[in-house]
Amino acid sequence: MRENYNNRLDTLSADLAEICRLAEDAMASATKALLTADLGLAETTISSREQIDALAAQWEQNAFSVLALQSPVALDLRIMVSGIHIVADLQRMGGLAIHIAELVRRRHPAHVLPAEVEGVFADMGRVAVEQADATREVLLTRDADLASELRLKDEAMDELHRSLFTLTAAPDWPHGVPTAVDVTLLGRFYERFSDHTVEVAKRVIFLVTGEFRRDEA
Amino acid sequence: MRENYNNRLDTLSADLAEICRLAEDAMASATKALLTADLGLAETTISSREQIDALAAQWEQNAFSVLALQSPVALDLRIMVSGIHIVADLQRMGGLAIHIAELVRRRHPAHVLPAEVEGVFADMGRVAVEQADATREVLLTRDADLASELRLKDEAMDELHRSLFTLTAAPDWPHGVPTAVDVTLLGRFYERFSDHTVEVAKRVIFLVTGEFRRDEA
Numbered sequence: 001m002r003e004n005y006n007n008r009l010d011t012l013s014a015d016l017a018e019i020c021r022l023a024e025d026a027m028a029s030a031t032k033a034l035l036t037a038d039l040g041l042a043e044t045t046i047s048s049r050e051q052i053d054a055l056a057a058q059w060e061q062n063a064f065s066v067l068a069l070q071s072p073v074a075l076d077l078r079i080m081v082s083g084i085h086i087v088a089d090l091q092r093m094g095g096l097a098i099h100i101a102e103l104v105r106r107r108h109p110a111h112v113l114p115a116e117v118e119g120v121f122a123d124m125g126r127v128a129v130e131q132a133d134a135t136r137e138v139l140l141t142r143d144a145d146l147a148s149e150l151r152l153k154d155e156a157m158d159e160l161h162r163s164l165f166t167l168t169a170a171p172d173w174p175h176g177v178p179t180a181v182d183v184t185l186l187g188r189f190y191e192r193f194s195d196h197t198v199e200v201a202k203r204v205i206f207l208v209t210g211e212f213r214r215d216e217a
Numbered sequence: 218m219r220e221n222y223n224n225r226l227d228t229l230s231a232d233l234a235e236i237c238r239l240a241e242d243a244m245a246s247a248t249k250a251l252l253t254a255d256l257g258l259a260e261t262t263i264s265s266r267e268q269i270d271a272l273a274a275q276w277e278q279n280a281f282s283v284l285a286l287q288s289p290v291a292l293d294l295r296i297m298v299s300g301i302h303i304v305a306d307l308q309r310m311g312g313l314a315i316h317i318a319e320l321v322r323r324r325h326p327a328h329v330l331p332a333e334v335e336g337v338f339a340d341m342g343r344v345a346v347e348q349a350d351a352t353r354e355v356l357l358t359r360d361a362d363l364a365s366e367l368r369l370k371d372e373a374m375d376e377l378h379r380s381l382f383t384l385t386a387a388p389d390w391p392h393g394v395p396t397a398v399d400v401t402l403l404g405r406f407y408e409r410f411s412d413h414t415v416e417v418a419k420r421v422i423f424l425v426t427g428e429f430r431r432d433e434a
Contacts, residue, residue: 064295067294068290073285077285081277081301084301085305168394176394177393181382181385181386181398181401184398184402188405
């Protein structure tokens with residue numbers, strides 16, 4: 001019975017890492033689709049929504065069973081409560097990647113991005129994928145130090161995000177308002193993806209240390 | 218002991234409604250500050266962050282105690298698990314209202330909005346506050362019908378949101394790119410606030426019916 005219970009907890013942790021991997025893959029392919037105006041890749045990314053949502057719903061159902069049948073306490077309970085938050089963050093990360101792919105599909109065959117912001121989005125995509133990869137690692141290892149580093153990486157994303165405002169606000173921005181609106185929304189999607197990796201990191205820190213976070217906005 | 222336990226569950230539900238009320242107030246005052254470029258009101262809205270975050274953290278801590286000490290099952294467990302999701306949604310609603318106020322402060326003494334979109338934002342603010350008010354009612358009554366209505370109200374917000382894109386994309390939009398960028402971000406904040414009320418409604422439906430949601434993105 002006890003062994004079975006520990007197996008279920010291990011499976012729940014591994015399943016979170018798997019959902020994170022799907023969100024990471026979605027972000028990688030959404031960014032590639034964005035930079036190359038690749039409709040097929042955008043469609044593939046969008047179709048990953050079903051799998052991510054199904055896994056998240058399954059995770060919640062499994063977690064509910066464990067809570068109902070095993071009444072975990074102490075660290076095990078923290079694992080469950082943190083996981084309930086984390087699965088929502090991971091699902092949202094997937095949703096944001098899919099929003100990017102949806103915009104690619106809506107504008108196809110046109111490119112969403114003018115050439116001078118492509119570099120910024122390539123960097124944002126790279127940072128986002130790195131953050132998701134580190135998040136997956138944090139979920140598997142529960143390494144609080146790695147989780148703390150993730151919180152710092154967010155600053156690189158914030159700086160890239162700010163640079164977009166500088167570009168679109170320049171008096172000589174030649175691409176008109178609708179393109180600036182697309183760039184603004186896309187920038188927000190990347191920034192929010194990054195924020196959610198930080199939320200997951202905070203939850204893992206809570207899980208390990210038992211300290212409730214104070215600074216969440 | 219049992220009475221004490223029921224009291225704690227009731228208090229947890231009432232506390233969620235209270236956090237929702239704070240998010241609603243923040244949205245009402247943020248919208249007023251936005252429409253009148255009122256710096257003082259923007260500052261007041263921003264300062265509500267501390268109270269919302271503190272109440273949310275306190276809620277989580279109390280919920281953790283109940284889970285650890287009482288091992289609730291069935292409906293009581295659903296109340297707790299739903300609540301863990303809901304408190305995150307409510308806190309985020311407060312955060313989005315505060316984002317609006319922060320933009321008002323950043324642009325002051327200028328108005329963020331040109332006159333022709335003021336009406337749309339007045340409507341978005343009204344819908345958002347109505348949704349938050351209905352959400353509070355749903356949290357207090359656990360009325361699944363009212364929760365289902367809330368999911369429909371989201372469509373009014375989506376339509377208002379779409380109308381913003383039509384306005385900023387018009388060839389004769391005379392206010393330049395930076396203003397369109399502000400309008401785009403603000404529109405997104407209102408839309409996301411509305412989305413979170415729908416998430417809360419879905420959670421209450423789960424709470425009442427025990428049916429896991431399938432369509433969340």
